[in-house]
Amino acid sequence: MRKIIFTDPPRAARDGVEALTRFGVATVHEALGRTGLVGPAIRPVQAGARIAGTAVTVLSWPGDNLMIHAAVEQCREGDVLVVATTSESSDGMFGELFATALQHRGVRGLVISAGVRDVAELRAMNFPVWSRAINAQGTVKATGGSVNIPVHMGNALVSPGDVVIADDDGVMIVPRADVATAVTASEAREAKEQRNREAFRRGELGMDIYGLRGVLAELGVTYETAPPE
Structure with a gap:
């Protein structure tokens, strides 16, 4: 050393x-x-x-x-x-x-x-x-x-x-060397998170905010009504 x-x-x-x-x-x-x-x-x-x-x-x-x-x-x-x-x-x-x-x-x-x-x-x-x-x-x-x-x-x-x-x-x-990039990218992410936070407070779901319904469909995940007892 x-x-x-x-x-x-x-x-x-x-x-x-x-x-x-x-x-x-x-x-x-x-x-x-x-x-x-x-x-x-x-x-x-x-x-x-x-x-x-x-x-x-x-x-x-x-x-x-x-x-x-x-x-x-x-x-x-x-x-x-x-x-x-x-x-x-x-x-x-x-x-x-x-x-x-x-x-x-x-x-x-x-x-x-x-x-x-x-x-x-x-x-x-x-x-x-x-x-x-x-x-x-x-x-x-x-x-x-x-x-x-x-x-x-x-x-x-x-x-x-x-x-x-x-x-x-x-x-x-x-x-x-990446500090300026980090500041700009962090500002953008913080703004996006604030928009999402406001949407959650309105009662919106992450499934819709993040477009996850299509992801589930592509993965073959389906919805079915639960059978009666």
Whole structure:
């Protein structure tokens, strides 16, 4: 593994990031053709948080948080710290002291494929975290890794400067080059969902709104009156 810290990588434009903050993970995921989702293994440790920010990425050895310390220095206001490990880990690599340092720098949250601890404190200080595990197991600071290189986070590839969107439904990644497309597509999907929402409130059925009667017919699904008892 290459051991390197890249400084000042290009980041997605702030206006695009702020625009994506308006939408939920599910909306953007569907709008982009169901791409970019990290997957269900990475879950929030709090309820109700929704963030979008630019990725600062870390690749660490499992059970070793040395490179998280190195990454804090590379974080700016509006970033989200994304930590992956070279192999599966559930150790508590991040806690309240890290969160305190990141909040001071304006970092919006953490996504980590390992464990976190000090969860009560993280919730109390309103520092949003999405992790694979909650685990009091401590770590060492002994092995070199990398900062601001592409990393795999669940089912997604995260490059430094990509946009990380996270909420109660999970985490997704929007590549830096696709932010404008994601905003436009999400606006269109949100407008469509509002039209459908209004139709449901009028009592219309999904069978008609989505044109599903023809689908059932093509699949050979028929209707028959139930026989009397």
